[in-house]
Amino acid sequence: MTAKPFVRHGDQPRKRLFIGLLTLAGSVVLLVAFLLWWVPSVGLVHIHPILPLISAGILALLALFIVGGIGLLVLTLLTGRDLFFSERLRKLVIRYIFPGVIAFGRLLGVDRDTLRQSFIALNNQLVRARKLRVPAHKALILLPHCIQLFDCDLKITGDVNRCVRCGRCDIADLADLAWRRGIPIAVATGGTLARKIIVEHRPQFILAVACERDLTSGIRESYPLPVIGLLNQRPDGPCFNTRVVLDEVERVLDEHILPDP
Ligand code: SF4
Secondary structure, three states: OOOOOOOOOOOHHHHHHHHHHHHHHHHHHHHHHHHHHHHHHHHHHHHOOOHHHHHHHHHHHHHHHHHHHHHHHHHHHHHOOOOOOHHHHHHHHHHHHHHHHHHHHHHOOOOHHHHHHHHHHHHHHHHHHOOOOEOHHHEEEEEEHHHOOOOOOOOOOOOHHHOOOOOOOOHHHHHHHHHHHOOOEEEEOOHHHHHHHHHHHOOOEEEEEEOHHHHHHHHHHHOOOOEEEEEOEOOOOOOOOOEOOHHHHHHHHHHHEOOOO
């Protein structure tokens, strides 16, 4: 299996796909709302002439809520600015709109991982729009176990500093980077351990590295914690000797971690 591309800062095509799907979904909502009003109103008018107006008002409010939310989200994504609603939008996207757009995209035949990459790019932008900066000890770097070299015998889950920095995998550089900056770092073998690590550290900001599936579920489950997701690289296929671009990690940390006083 070939390695998946890395989601980079400002990944425009991925973001555009999600914006396109949102716009299409908004149009479908308007069309459905119109049909829901028009079809019954033909019958309602025979009961009382005011009934079509009442049903039109209710449907218009509902459509305005959904399309307004989508519109604000698209604007946030296009401008990269915190539009005041950003946090609420993020909640709206993660809890409600994202599953709907994924299902809608799947109906249109869009690849599931492509949709997940769009979601990760979109989530990252919404987190960046908050211009959040936290002290180093309040952040957490969360890594997947597959970044460790497959035949390394050291057990680094629980304590990444057991790595002796032989340099055969990216754990060495990541552990050094975290140590230099004073940022907690942990390796999780799955969602359960990741949740346990988060509960123990109680971070205010997470930089998570993983594949599309794990990042997507991690971002959703961690809400409302702000998580920036970086996709790992998979030169040898999924879940095996995966890599991460260190410059990307450094850039995210520069952006969200306060410098030492
Ligand atoms: S860098 Fe650390 S984790 Fe990676 S192979 Fe070497 S000792 Fe093991």
